[in-house]
Amino acid sequence: xxxxxxxxxxxxxxxAPWLLTLPPSxxxxxxxxxxxxxxxxxxxxxxxxxxxxxxxxxxHLDDFATHExxxxxxxxxxxxxxxxxxxxxxxxxxxxxxxxxxxxxxREAAPEPVVLVEGVGAGRRALRPHLACLLWMELPPxxxxxxxxxxxxxxxxxxxxxxxxAEHKHFAADPTRPYAELLILQREGGYEVLPGPHGTARTxxxxx
Numbered sequence: 454x455x456x457x458x459x460x461x462x463x464x465x466x467x468x469a470p471w472l473l474t475l476p477p478s479x480x481x482x483x484x485x486x487x488x489x490x491x492x493x494x495x496x497x498x499x500x501x502x503x504x505x506x507x508x509x510x511x512x513h514l515d516d517f518a519t520h521e522x523x524x525x526x527x528x529x530x531x532x533x534x535x536x537x538x539x540x541x542x543x544x545x546x547x548x549x550x551x552x553x554x555x556x557x558x559x560r561e562a563a564p565e566p567v568v569l570v571e572g573v574g575a576g577r578r579a580l581r582p583h584l585a586c587l588l589w590m591e592l593p594p595x596x597x598x599x600x601x602x603x604x605x606x607x608x609x610x611x612x613x614x615x616x617x618x619a620e621h622k623h624f625a626a627d628p629t630r631p632y633a634e635l636l637i638l639q640r641e642g643g644y645e646v647l648p649g650p651h652g653t654a655r656t657x658x659x660x661x
């Protein structure tokens with residue numbers, strides 16, 4: 454029986470121990486997705502959450518997407534990561550090099566009690582059956598994209614033009630936020646955790 458979801462604001466420090474109370478969702482692993490618009494702070498938040506979990510592996514979807522396939526990475530993630538983790542095996546994969554435009558160095562993710570997967574689309578329909586919990590970074594797209602563009606600089610402005618169109622199209626067809634169990638709000642000095650739209654309705658991993 455999973456621990457109850459928070460019914461009001463909770464702190465970041467409450468989140469890691471709560472995730473460890475959830476039943477495994479992928480073999481021995483609790484797969485936890487951190488989704489949100491590009492620039493919403495997913496990578497930074499996931500890094501802090503991984504540290505709070507004692508060094509949990511973090512899968513970055515930027516390692517699976519490519520320039521030509523910004524969102525067509527589901528099969529790669531399933532075959533290279535989800536299948537081995539479901540067997541209790543270490544997942545090994547090549548990460549995409551966004552400068553060289555090819556898959557390069559090998560990386561791995563061990564079947565730890567919690568494995569985080571972060572990136573735009575981490576809570577997509579095809580992955581939700583494998584998730585123990587889905588988190589959404591609560592920042593509107595216009596603010597997220599502005600932060601992302603400031604971070605990346607003017608030299609990537611053409612890329613961002615194409616990205617914003619692709620992201621809008623993705624979430625229009627396969628939205629994540631309605632299925633999030635928890636919303637993550639960045640506050641000055643930390644994070645606030647709130648129940649998400651799906652938080653009170655779900656009692657276990659979603660099934661097709």
